[in-house]
Amino acid sequence: MDKILDITELENKAKEVRKGIIDAVYSANSGHPGGSLSIADIMTVLYFNEMSIDENNPKWEDRDRLVLSKGHCSPALYSCLAERGFFNKEELKTFRKLNSNLQGHPDMNKVLGVDMTTGSLGQGLSVANGMAIAGKLDKKNYRVYAILGDGEIEEGQIWEAAMASRKYKLDNLCVIVDKNNLQIDGTTDEVMSLAPIDEKFRSFGFEVITIDGNNILEIMKAFAKAKTVKNKPTCIIAKTIKGKGVSFMEDKVEWHGKAPSEEQYNLAMQELN
Amino acid sequence: MLEKKVATRQSYGEALKDLGYKNENIVVLDADLSAATKTGIFAKEFPNRFFDMGIAEQNMISTAAGLATCGKIPYASTFAVFAAGRAYDQIRNSICYPKLNVKICATHAGVTVGEDGATHQMIEDISMMRTLPNMTVISTSDDTQTRWAVEEISKIQGPVYLRLCRLATPIIYENSNNFQIGKSIQIGEGIDATIFATGVTVSETLKAKEQLQNRGINVRVVDIHTIKPIDKEMIIKCAKETKRLISVEDHNIIGGIGSAIAEVLTEEYPCRLERMGINDCFGKSGKAEELLEYFKIDSKAIIEKFL
Numbered sequence: 001m002d003k004i005l006d007i008t009e010l011e012n013k014a015k016e017v018r019k020g021i022i023d024a025v026y027s028a029n030s031g032h033p034g035g036s037l038s039i040a041d042i043m044t045v046l047y048f049n050e051m052s053i054d055e056n057n058p059k060w061e062d063r064d065r066l067v068l069s070k071g072h073c074s075p076a077l078y079s080c081l082a083e084r085g086f087f088n089k090e091e092l093k094t095f096r097k098l099n100s101n102l103q104g105h106p107d108m109n110k111v112l113g114v115d116m117t118t119g120s121l122g123q124g125l126s127v128a129n130g131m132a133i134a135g136k137l138d139k140k141n142y143r144v145y146a147i148l149g150d151g152e153i154e155e156g157q158i159w160e161a162a163m164a165s166r167k168y169k170l171d172n173l174c175v176i177v178d179k180n181n182l183q184i185d186g187t188t189d190e191v192m193s194l195a196p197i198d199e200k201f202r203s204f205g206f207e208v209i210t211i212d213g214n215n216i217l218e219i220m221k222a223f224a225k226a227k228t229v230k231n232k233p234t235c236i237i238a239k240t241i242k243g244k245g246v247s248f249m250e251d252k253v254e255w256h257g258k259a260p261s262e263e264q265y266n267l268a269m270q271e272l273n
Numbered sequence: 274m275l276e277k278k279v280a281t282r283q284s285y286g287e288a289l290k291d292l293g294y295k296n297e298n299i300v301v302l303d304a305d306l307s308a309a310t311k312t313g314i315f316a317k318e319f320p321n322r323f324f325d326m327g328i329a330e331q332n333m334i335s336t337a338a339g340l341a342t343c344g345k346i347p348y349a350s351t352f353a354v355f356a357a358g359r360a361y362d363q364i365r366n367s368i369c370y371p372k373l374n375v376k377i378c379a380t381h382a383g384v385t386v387g388e389d390g391a392t393h394q395m396i397e398d399i400s401m402m403r404t405l406p407n408m409t410v411i412s413t414s415d416d417t418q419t420r421w422a423v424e425e426i427s428k429i430q431g432p433v434y435l436r437l438c439r440l441a442t443p444i445i446y447e448n449s450n451n452f453q454i455g456k457s458i459q460i461g462e463g464i465d466a467t468i469f470a471t472g473v474t475v476s477e478t479l480k481a482k483e484q485l486q487n488r489g490i491n492v493r494v495v496d497i498h499t500i501k502p503i504d505k506e507m508i509i510k511c512a513k514e515t516k517r518l519i520s521v522e523d524h525n526i527i528g529g530i531g532s533a534i535a536e537v538l539t540e541e542y543p544c545r546l547e548r549m550g551i552n553d554c555f556g557k558s559g560k561a562e563e564l565l566e567y568f569k570i571d572s573k574a575i576i577e578k579f580l
Contacts, residue, residue: 061344108342108371116342117371120362123335127367130339130347133324137300138343157363160332168324 005048010216013083014044018245019272020079020092026265028096031104034255036076038180038213038240039147045219046145047080055085058112064142065115065131069124070149070178071105072257077114078102086113122155124148125175129161132170132233143227147176151183154192159204165233166205174226175206175235178213180242182253198237206235213238246271274479278441279416281472282380285437286311288423289348289378293319296427302337302349304330309439310350310380330355334363334377341373346427352386353379353395353436357402368432369405376426378435382412383523384556384564385440385473394556399471400528402434403501409454410501412436412530414445414475418498421449429454438523440561442476445496457504459511463491466517466579469508471497471530474521474570481575490579497530508537518546519578521570526550549574 005013018040025031047053051064068077075095082089087101094100101110105119116127128146135142148158165173177197185191194200202208207229211218219238226234242256243249246268249260260268293299293315300322307313307325316323326333330351337347349356356379357364368375384394403410409429413419419437426433452458457469461482470478475496482492493515495507512518518538520531531548538544551568565571 065342067339116339117366120366123331123338123363123367126332126335126363127339127342129332130336130341131343132339133336134340134343134345137321137345157329157331157335160327160329161335163329164326164332164336167327 007216010044010048013048014041014216015245015272016083017044017076017079019269020082020089021075022246022260022265022268022272024075024078024092024095024102025259027093029259030096031075031259032072032257033075033249033260034182034242034252035070035149035178035180036073037244037246037249038242039073039076039178040245041214041216042147042176042178042219042238043076043080045216045223047084049220050223051145052142055113058086062140062142065144067116067124067128067131067144067146068106068118069146070121070152071118074102074104074106077106078111081111081113087111121149121152122157125158125161125165128173129164129168129170132173133168135172136168142172144173145176146173147178150177150179150181150188150197151191153177153194153197162201162204162206169231170233171230173233174223175233177235177237178240179237180240182242182251182256184253184256186253201235206233208235208237210237210239213240214244274476275444277444279444280439280441281413281416281419281437282311282439284416284419285378285380285423286314288420289315290318292424292427293322296346298344298346299427300324300340300345300347302326302333302347304328304333304351304355306351312350330360331363334360335367337375338367338371338373341375346374346376348376348378350378350380352393353382353398354393357398357434358395361401365405369407372407372431374430376433376435378437380437381439382436383438383473384551384568385438385523385561387439387561387564388558390558391555396525396551396556397528398436399500399524399530400532403533407432408501409433409499410436411454411499412471413498414472414496415442416444417446417449418452421452422498425454436472438473440473442473445476445479455499455502455504457498457507458496459493459507460496461493463493464515465490466492466519467495467511467515468492468575469495469497469518469520469530469534471500471522473523477565477570477572478521478575480572484572484576485579500530500533503533503537505537505541508534509542512538512542512544518544519549519575520546521549521575523570524550525553527553547578
């Protein structure tokens with residue numbers, strides 16, 4: 001990348017990422033806008049500020065890696081990759097369509113820049129552990145990021161993985177929990193509460209940082225702090241708003257997995273412009 | 274066949290250690306069963322490349338996937354029932370779909386696990402693993418073949434399921450000179466019947482072959498060590514050359530090698546196949562040899578087919 005973006009530029013970039021999300025979901029007439037929008041700011045900071053990656057050398061061995069464990073939020077990942085130049089933004093309009101590289105859930109063999117195929121919830125933290133262990137074995141300095149949903153962490157495998165993150169002292173691992181408080185059947189508190197999430201991760205041996213996950217500056221500071229943590233993994237609890245950035249989608253469970261109508265699409269794009 | 278008996282899990286552990294010296298990308302994961310799966314032999318030699326993931330098989334399998342994305346060649350081991358069964362979705366979505374280079378080496382397959390009983394006797398794994406796209410499925414019959422397979426599968430770029438057993442069985446092969454993934458091994462030229470077998474049932478079938486020979490019945494044995502991709506040519510050849518086809522396996526008759534052979538025959542050369550295996554029921558506690566007899570997959574049951 002040519003230059004480091006400042007906060008205003010990152011905020012603008014996040015708007016572009018959100019537009020890409022809406023474009024993709026609208027074109028597909030299906031997909032998951034709510035959780036994609038909630039992580040748009042985190043993903044923007046990762047792809048335009050934090051991660052060391054090279055769009056011209058997507059498989060660069062020393063690159064930082066990201067596992068989007070909540071794989072249904074692929075629109076956010078695709079939008080960031082397109083914005084970063086891994087593929088043409090026009091391709092976002094092929095999302096979820098027959099023969100598109102942009103599968104409903106990310107496929108590492110179809111899209112350059114996707115570090116792991118995900119979709120079945122609960123597996124991404126384990127995969128990220130594997131990447132982080134490999135980095136330690138090879139004495140490489142790359143960092144591994146894993147984005148989990150706050151509903152997703154109801155999967156038992158997440159906690160199996162959390163045990164291993166501590167056992168192997170994976171200080172090159174940074175977990176982000178997208179705490180938007182909503183899952184398909186209702187609020188996370190109604191469906192299967194894991195509160196307090198921060199204490200759970202702390203008791204599993206993580207350094208825990210709680211932030212406003214839709215605030216660019218707080219996200220940047222959290223990643224910077226995570227890099228100073230030694231001998232244990234970090235978990236950033238990112239308090240976000242599902243559907244963030246599109247007023248009528250914000251904090252509404254029905255926008256977990258549906259596409260906007262033409263009218264709603266136009267309205268959303270107006271708000272993001 | 275030699276008198277000396279070795280369990281394929283033992284051969285696995287020893288071969289894994291040898292492979293560790295040859296290829297530094299080999300890493301091994303286990304789920305608190307390294308003494309039983311014999312990965313402990315590797316662990317002792319290469320402690321930094323061995324990862325005991327505790328009693329958490331799903332995490333073990335997905336962690337192996339992550340290691341594979343970074344160029345490692347993970348061998349992940351636990352009992353077959355916990356690998357193919359408990360971690361099925363992880364194998365499907367984290368390994369097979371992205372075609373990652375993970376070797377799932379599952380020991381204690383089949384009813385020959387013995388005394389532990391039905392919960393630990395995996396009789397559906399061949400079925401489940403061979404239905405997964407991108408997966409290669411191997412089931413070895415003796416020490417020589419297992420040692421060969423452990424190294425050979427490291428050369429396959431992609432997921433492999435290697436099925437191993439607890440029961441010590443006779444050494445069948447002197448060397449592995451002509452072994453090839455995807456090519457089954459024909460033993461004998463008899464034309465009265467072909468008996469297809471895999472894993473522990475190969476030595477049982479060879480015992481039956483000898484005794485049938487004394488009665489003037491000449492059968493050939495085909496050791497199907499690679500179940501996927503299946504050796505179609507061999508199956509068709511034997512269907513053409515022999516009067517009778519039988520399959521024997523320590524696995525449910527639904528979905529195992531009998532089914533795989535039947536799939537080839539129905540499409541390529543329709544004829545009758547008699548399937549011997551666990552007859553769609555769960556296993557039970559007992560000595561391995563007793564269970565082979567009880568479930569009628571031992572040499573005696575094979576011989577009875579001809580009486």
